[in-house]
Amino acid sequence: MAAVILRPEKELRVKEGHPWVFKDNIARYQDVIGAGEIVNVLDSEGEFIGKGYINPISSITVRILSWDGDEKIDQDFFLRKISSANDGRRRIIEARKSLGMGEEEAYRVVYAEADGLPGLVVDRYGDYLVIQILTLGMEIRRDMILKALIDIFNPKGIFEKSNPKSRLPEGLKPVVGVLYGEVPELITIRQDDMTLLVDPWKGQKTGFFLDQRENRRALRKFINPGDRVLDCFCYTGAFSMMAAKRGAEVLGVDLAERAIELCYRNAKLNEVEDRCSFEVDDAFDKLYDMDRSGERFDVIILDPPAFAKSQDAVRAALRGYREINTRAMRLIKEGGILATSSCTQHVGEGTFLNMLAVSARKAGRHLQFLDIRSQPWDHPIAPNCSETRYLKFVICRLL
Template sequence: MNQVVLKAGKDKRVRAGHLWIYQGEIGIIGIGVKPGEVVEVLDNRNRFLGLGYYNYSSQIAVRLLTTIRERVDEDFFRRRLQGAIRYRERVKPGASCCRLVYGEGDLLPGLVVDKFEDYLVVQFLTMGMEVHRDLILELLVELCRPKGIIERSDLSVRHLEDLPERSGCVYGENPGPLLIRDNQLQFRVDLLEGQKTGYFLDQSANRAALAPYVKGRKTLDCFCHVGSFAVHAAAYGASSVLGVDISEDAVRLAAENAELNGLQERCSFKTANAFDFLRDQSSLRERYDLIVLDPPAFTKSKQALEGAVRGYKEINLRALKLLPPGGILVTCSCSHHLHPDLFWEIIAAAAADAKRRIRLLERRTQGLDHPILVGVPETEYLKCFIFEVIQ
């Protein structure tokens, strides 16, 4: 097996539990290492650190798979997939939809598998997983017995690994628009054409967390997408819900999802830029009792963080101005590069500028089916705070 030897002092992060090794941390690379090939990783004193796959095209040169000497073969991947499946059976018993494999969080960096009823959606995001693609698909069929597997490896991140984007039905049948259940509510999703893998499973527990707060409240759901928060709010007793999204297709699906659950009389949806809508509502001195802010990631790189900070502050400031004392703000960020402490500072600054005093009710993150691996902070990306306006 080829070897990768790290420079002096560059093993500390790996020893602390991280799975990534950057190109600049490598001192010696074995001759003829192929993209995606599994290599031994050694420190500068030739002490074994683990096995991982290498790709010279990526800034993340090696992603560790294991810290013990073992064969990375069919049995290895079967054990890892079985472990991921058993974990979901413990933390989400009986769930018909969940994230079945969460990359680094399941020690399978570069692989994502979502379960939607009897179907799977897979993403191969790195060269190391791409070279094992056929084997992993075979194992997923063996272990899960799905009616179909849809591949959604159509993300730009694959270009960083020198891989083309790809999508399509790779096993069984494509269900087309599929009816799924989330917290006992129904939603229609498109696994092949919808955003990401079709539906944002990471917010499932946070949507359920609305239940104690929303009854009898006039609710606004900004960046509503297909209406998942909005429909949950109505189901949990909101007096009325208005969902806003810039996408006409998303708003149409949101209205359909409200109707699917018999909640169309309390739900309405509007196609609009959420920034402009919040600003206009503030000018009109509108009031809402509960507001949900669940925007898409405002930044996918550290370089764009400054602009993202301005965006997060603006929407939180505008929302807080629309909430009276006793009002509830549910505010989220899925931007990994926005640290939770910085998100907290942004909200505090927005509250000060809006002249609102707020108190924290809940500090939440992604669901347990998106496990956070200690030592790999990148596995924790979703931030969800629930605040009450007290004056």
């Protein structure tokens, strides 16, 4: 069978369970035919470590799918892996239901490396699935993935949103469209006491940010009726709807006109139009202008996009995080709440917390960390793949 043999000084990380084999980890190739094929990964002594798909033009040359030398990467493999991932989520959902916490109709079914399926993301929105295929190895196995999803879920429709820039190093173009059945322009989901719109066709990611679901629930208990809440980078307003349902007066800000349009539609669906307003604006500029005009809020929510897409961008990203958090802290009333987030894997939790402490000093405020959180149970973290841990969410009190 085709194989790659690792350099002795580069093999330990892979032996310890990291599923990525970089180009400079490889000493030599053995009988490799073409991109996308399954190859064995061998150590420098020729001993089996794992097997995965290869893409010679990618810096991540092999992504490991199995650590079992006898396992076949075929239709049954995808059926087993996706079923196992979904069963794990359903176990948690059923436990939550037994505690009276209700059904969870929107959740991540497959989270790439964390579920042993690097290059594949599957999100479930009720009767619909939205998938992202991020690598060549998964691209050429799309039919296997599709069949497995249909067999497991029998969905009304499956939508592919494979448009991240991460496809470019794999030699892949964007793919966006319906793979199976029919998928409406907007999908409606229920989450707690909210009705929310998912925008698979034109929205970010798969149309909704499932990874902040538990953080919204955590923040809810820090918001009181009558509070004045500012939701920056609000996207389609899930945090805003939560706050408005709590009886708060909410202002949401986002640069995307489409997102703000859906904020207003969500507010109408949830019958909170009288407590919500939304503006198309740059959050940095808006915070600066409101500080100059003397505006103050009980709660500010910051959920910016990833400021660092690579390790090289971390320094600039931290400047951005410091600036946005410092500006927000200046606007928060004494004893008020800042809920602030970072969704880049390149900024660790310790670095993020230190940045917040520095921002508080710059703002002339004292800071208390009330709740330090991460991503939810449907975005599990693989202990041997630190890249699967990316989300930081911190609830702070400003004094």
